[in-house]
C-alpha cells in the first residue's frame with residue numbers, strides 16, 4: 001500500500017470511503033499496523049496510561065513522546081504517523097507549541113501532530129500550520145483536561161447548547177487549518193452533523209458510525225487491557241489472555257525441565273569436551289547429540 005497523505009484522507013471523505021486508524025506506541029505494533037494496511041497511526045498520549053502505567057494521559061512528557069514516536073517511525077517507515085502533543089506542550093504559548101510540533105517532525109519524521117481543544121488552541125494551531133506542519137484537532141471528550149474541566153471521562157455535547165458549541169469549535173479549528181479532527185465520546189447525531197458540515201475528515205472514537213474514519217486504542221481492541229473498558233471499544237482479540245497463557249506454559253516447561261530441549265541447546269565438539277575434562281582433571285560427559293553445531 002502506498003503511504004497515505006492529507007489529500008488521501010480528504011478524498012476518502014469526499015468519496016464516502018470510511019477508513020480505520022489505530023494508536024501504536026512501539027516498533028513492533030507499528031509494524032503490525034503497517035502489515036494490516038492501517039493508513040494512519042497515532043502515537044497517542046494514551047501511551048501514558050496504556051503503556052507507561054500512569055493513571056491518565058497527563059504525566060507523559062514531550063521527551064517520552066519523542067522516544068515512543070521514534071520507535072513507531074522505525075517500525076512503520078511508510079505509514080502516515082501523527083505525534084500527539086502531550087499536556088502542557090502547547091498550552092503555554094503558540095511559540096512553545098510550534099517548537100514541540102517541530103521536534104516531532106525533526107526528531108521522529110512524523111507527518112502531522114495532534115492537540116486537544118477548541119477555540120483556546122486556535123492560535124497554537126495557526127502557528128503550527130504556518131510552519132508547514134499538518135495539525136489534527138481533537139474535540140468532545142478531552143482526556144488531558146476531562147478530570148478537571150469535563151466532570152470526568154463522560155460523553156460530551158449531549159445538550160443542545162453544548163452541541164452548538166462543538167459545531168462552532170469544529171468550524172473554528174477548520175478555519176485555523178486542521179486537516180482532520182478526532183471526535184471523542186459525543187452523540188452520534190452530533191458527530192453526523194459535524195461530519196457533514198466541515199470539509200475535513202472526522203475520525204471518531206465513541207462518536208458513532210457516521211464519522212469519516214474511526215480510531216481505537218490498539219491495546220483496547222486487541223484485549224491487552226484488563227482495566228476499565230469504555231463501551232465504545234470493540235475487542236477484536238483477547239491477546240492479554242493468550243500472552244498470560246503462553247507465560248504460564250513457559251514457566252511450567254521450565255519447572256518440569258521441558259525447556260530448553262535438545263534442539264534448543266548447543267554442544268561442545270567431543271574433542272574439546274575431552275580436552276576440557278583433561279584440563280579440569282575429570283572426565284566430562286556430553287549430553288544427547290543430534291549432530292547440531294554451536295553456530296546453529
Ligand code: KIV
Pocket residue numbers: 023042043044045046047084182184205215217
Ligand atoms: O491518545 C490517544 O490515544 C487519543 C485517541 C483516543 C484518539 O488521543
